[in-house]
Amino acid sequence: MTAVESRPAGGDTAHTRGVVGELDQSPAHRPLGARIKGYVALTKPRIIELLLITTIPVMFLAEQGVPDLWLVLATCLGGYLSAGGANALNMYIDRDIDALMHRTERRPLVTGVLTPREALVFGVTLAVVSTLWFGWTVNWLSAALSLGALLFYVVVYTMILKRRTAQNIVWGGIAGCMPVLIGWSSVKNEVSWAAVVLFLVIFFWTPPHYWPLSMKVKDDYARVGVPMLPVVAGNRAVARQIVVYSWIMVAVSLALWPLGYVGWFYPLVALAAGGWWLWEAHALQARAKAGVTGAKLKEMRLFHWSITYVSLLFVAVAVDPFLR
Secondary structure, three states: OOOOEEEOOOOOOOOEEEEHHHHHOOOOHOOOHHHHHHHHHHHOOHHHHHHHHHHHHHHHHHHOOOHHHHHHHHHHHHHHHHHHHHHHHHHHHHHHHHHHHHOOOHHHHHHOOOOHHHHHHHHHHHHHHHHHHHHHHOOOHHHHHHHHHHHHHHHHHHHHHOOOOOOOHHOOOOOHHHHHHHHHHHHOOOOOOOHHHHHHHHHHHHHHHHHHHHHHHHHHHHHHHHOOOOHOOHHHHHHHHHHHHHHHHHHHHHHHOOOOOOOOHHHHHHHHHHHHEEEEEEEEEEEHOOOOHHHHHHHHHHHHHHHHHHHHHHHHHHHHHOOO
16 A cells, blocks of 8 residues: 555644554544544535536436436436545545645545545445446436546546646546536437537536636645646636636537527526626636736636536526426
């Protein structure tokens, strides 16, 4: 087992490092309640909330109304288990750098609440269970898409791209696009152009969503040698890329209308929300061009708005069939 560094308990700001594998792992020092919370933390529930926001509305669009509620529940549960397994395996692989980054220093493998072996077994178990669950309760196409997303995130993004290229989040973000295809296939047992368009919306949304956060914590990524774009490029270059991806994202989001899958409500929301996004993206670029740094750069404004944007857009996807 590879030794990984960790901040000692109660010493978040201490410079002395310990080794996770050497922490006291006796039951007395790992109470059941803490371990349960640790397993939940491995699944990254806040990220999974966002995945469900993109899954359920697509099911409404595919059904052109209210889908079977059991199917919605089965799809959401399968999606949670699959994404949770992927996130657990991601934490198992990244436990060395997680111990050195401020934003990840409280994760369960860093603090020693859970052991690497427990995380590995947990992640693999969720991967197997989620795939079988999808196959038995939804359909095998959704099961294959779910497993493909998990493997892509763990192998392609975490193991290959993340530590090697500044394009990591661009191509690695494909895994986060898959819930759109899973939501559609769970209802139709096929993938249509509507699902592909929404897949592309999330694909082009992911970099300008994540790069502002990376700008905020780029020192963390630089410390561990992860070449996120803000680490290897200046703020002006990153902001320019954010603007480019933002324009493409908004344009792609409007393609759903001429293809005939939505009525008047969705494009109205897409235009309004997309327009505000572009305003924020260009404002960030203007501040970056002016050489603004630190808190005055306000890069997190776009990050927080990006979550609101995707929520509004996909709520519109779900509501539109009822207004046609």
